[in-house]
Amino acid sequence: MIELRDIAVRQGAFNLARVTLRVEAGAHAVVMGPTGCGKTTLLEVIAGLRDPVSGRVLLHGVDVTDVDPAARRVGYVPQEAAVFRTMTVRANLAFGLAIRRRDSAAAVAVLAERLKLTHLLDRRSVGLSGGEAQRVALGRALAFGPCVLLLDEPFNAADAATRADLIALLKDERERRALTVLHVTHDRSDAAGADVVLDNLFGASGG
Amino acid sequence: MRLLAVVLLAALAVGCQSRPAPTLVVLVAASLRPVAEAVAADYGPGVELRFGGSEELVTQIALTRVVAPADVFLPADASYLDACGPHAAVSAPLTTMRAVALTRPDRVPADLSALTAPGVRLGLASPQTAAIGKLTKLRLTESGRWDTLNARLTVTTDTVTQSANGVKLGTLDAAIVWDATARQFAPDLVGTPLPELAGVRAEVRAAVLSGSRRPEAAAAFVAFLAGDGGRRAFAAHGFASPGGPSP
Amino acid sequence: MSVRGFHLTLGLIGGGYVALVAAMLLADLLATSPGHLLDAFRAPEIRAALALSLVSSAVTTVLAVATGVPLGYLLARSRFPGRGLVELLVDVPLVLPPLVVGVSLLLVMRGPFGRAVQDVIPLVYEPAGVVLAQFAVCGAFATRSLRATFAQLSPRTEQVARTLGCSPWQAFRLVTLPEASRGILAAATLTWARAFGEFGPVLVFAGVTRSKTEVLPTTIYLELSVGHLETALAVSLVMVAVAFAVLLTLRRIAPETPA
Structure with missing residues (x-):
């Protein structure tokens, strides 16, 4: 479950004011909004990468507003993928488990198979196509078993078939364990497969 | 890289350890x-x-x-x-040093007017920073020749060796330097005592x-x-x- | 204009500078002789100066990069109070005349703090002082270069690493530092070259004692002071040769360009 209570963010001249939102545990919610309205900022607040001026963030009923991002167990897939380019694809996928000193071989193998990345595993993550990079970023965010997954325009670089695959994958992951997905996009067709579509969340405060 | 750093710091530490004897x-x-x-x-x-x-x-x-x-x-x-x-x-x-005119052996001047002739590129160490400049200025001011020479100077250098290097490099035709300086540039260059500079001397x-x-x-x-x-x-x-x- | 013509024009403009550097090098080469070069290599003082030049500029580079990485990172990524002032301060060694840097260091060492340091590590007129004099200037070069490196890297990967469970230190070490490795190597190269050729602050702060605080630029100064132009040029050419060797080696160990 993701819950935002009266979140306000100030970022230079840009203000995000009084956002309240609730996504039930295990749901897949899509937040719609035009480019530049603060969708990315909202995800950063949930992940703990940006401090809100006021308001609280609750994940699965726990107030995490002051919790370090490393301890929130939030999988984050930024719009630009931000693949670790000095590492192999395998090391990218294994990163969240390796940092916790947990065995990653099985989880990486399964995810790579499902994300069609197996043939790339030992390649350095330089020169991946946009779609490949997005899949690596998604696998990296899922591998360590987060309870919340945050996606920032994740299907931008995907063709229609890949998009269907990824939506199926997300659905499956949600069924296998308690995973709550929050997904922001400006493209209404991305909302396919979501349980909840949140429109007009930013109202007049958007920039 | 880390090993390199350790080795270098160790080398430096050893260098520092050798505290100077008195x-x-x-x-x-x-x-x-x-x-x-x-x-x-x-x-x-x-x-x-x-x-x-x-x-x-x-x-x-x-x-x-x-x-x-x-x-x-x-x-x-x-x-x-x-x-x-x-x-x-x-x-x-x-020792006592005397001012001389430093030139190539084939351009030895007879007197000061040969140095201030048009077309001669002349150098002198600055009267502000070097004794040769200061004393030359003093002596020639007394004899009323400083303004002429000063107007003809191509360059004033920081040290006496710099104006001598100018002559050696060929960027200057002549420089007023100490006889001791001139001897360091022998045999490429020669120092010639000039009557007008007779009183310009310094002691070490x-x-x-x-x-x-x-x-x-x-x-x-x-x-x-x-x-x-x-x-x-x-x-x-x-x-x-x-x-x-x-x- | 065709692309070819465009590049030709750029080449003519830039080529003037390349020609100037090449002409200077050639003139140095012509003004000295193999005999003077051989003499330079034979002189024990000059060999000692070469050794001290290599060791001191390497230590300076390690120190300058070790301080430039945290400082450059903070200046690029962090918004802390007084940041503008820190940026100005870091640029001071770049605008100060080199001799003034040396004099300022002597003034610092005259104070109570300086004297306490001098009692533990003798710096004034000592070999370790060569490193401090070089570091005082080269730290600014390293910091500037590294700040640009970190400013060019997107902070996003480091943020993702944080959500994956990294502490700030882990994210920096495992993600940001490897991404910056090329920039760090470039900064190290620049810093080393500057330290190797540094003269003014070294002359004033570490003094000129043969075989003790003499680095190659000092040797050149000493030879010029007694009119040994040929020897001075021979030593300069030794410096150029050593610098070529070091810079080519550094370029070779540089990691391949990430796309």
Whole structure:
């Protein structure tokens, strides 16, 4: 479950004011909004990468507003993928488990198979196509078993078939364990497969 | 990379460990390096020569009197001794230097007017920073020739060696330098005494610095410089004996 | 204008500078002789100066990069109070005349703090002082270069690493530092070259004692002071040769360009 209570963010001249939102545990919610309205900022607040001026963030009923991002167990897939380019694809996928000193071989193998990345595993993550990079970023965010997954325009670089695959994958992951997905996009067709579509969340405060 | 850093720091640490034995620190004008090295070698171990421009050495003496005091000062000419405060003792003159015109052997001038002729590129060390400039200006002002010469100067340099280097490189045709400087550039260049520069002379003296922590040892070294050992070394490097004529 | 013509024009403009550097090098080469080069290599003082030049500039580079990485990172990524002032301060060694840097260091060492340091590590007129004099200037070069490196890297990867469970230190070490490795190597190269050729602060702060605080630029100064132009040029050419060797080696160990 993701819950935002009266979140306000100030970022230079840009203000995000009084956002309240609730996504039930295990749901897949899509937040719609035009480019530049603060969708990315909202995800950063949930992940703990940006401090809100006021308001609280609750994940699965726990107030995490002051919790370090490393301890929130939030999988984050930024719009630009931000693949670790000095590492192999395998090391990218294994990163969240390796940092916790947990065995990653099985989880990486399964995810790579499902994300069609197996043939790339030992390649350095330089020169991946946009779609490949997005899949690596998604696998990296899922591998360590987060309870919340945050996606920032994740299907931008995907063709229609890949998009269907990824939506199926997300659905499956949600069924296998308690995973709550929050997904922001400006493209209404991305909302396919979501349980909840949140429109007009930013109202007049958007920039 | 990390190994490299460790090795380098260790090397540096070893370097720092070698805390200096109580050596005698002698500040020497860079232009007097060869003769000072010869004297120090004759004198024996325990002398550390530290070189620099006389001006810079004066600054160093003022700034490090407490942190790292030096013992003896041997500047390019005795005028710098006045600039660095009181001294425990000043030696007798070690040599006397005379101003000469430095040129290539095929362009030896007869008198000063040959240097100030049109088309001659002439250099002189600055009257503000170097004794040769200051004393030349003084002498020629007395005889009413300074304005003519000053107007004809192509360059004033920071040190006397720099104007001599200009002649050697061919960017200058002539420079007014000390006879001791001219001898360092032989046989490529020759120094010619000019009647108009006859009174331009400077002495080289050494002094025990007031900040010295070993004044007796310092005085002993200064005495050696001014004594037979020093005189031999100065003569061997082509310096005139004090007060005497140019060899 | 065709692309070819465009590049030709750029080449003519830039080529003037390349020609100037090449002409200087050639003139140095012509003004000295193999005999003087050989003499330079034979002189024990000059060999000692070469060794001290190599060791001191390497230590300076390690120190300058070790301080430039955290400082450059903070200046690029962090918004802390007084940041503008820190940026100005870091640029001071770039605008100060080199001799003034040396004099300022002597003034610092004259104070109570300086004297306490001098009692533990003798710096004034000592070999370790060569490193401090070089570091005082080169730290600014390293910091400037590294700040640009970190400013060019997107902070996003480091943020993702944080959500994956990294502490700030882990994210920096495992993600940001490897991404910056090329920039760090470039900064190290620049810093080393500057340290190797540094003269003014070294002359004033570490003094000029043969075989003790003499680095190759000092040797050149000493030889010029007694009119040994040929020897000075021979030593300069030794410096150029050593610098070429070091810079080519550094370029070879540089990691391949990430796309």
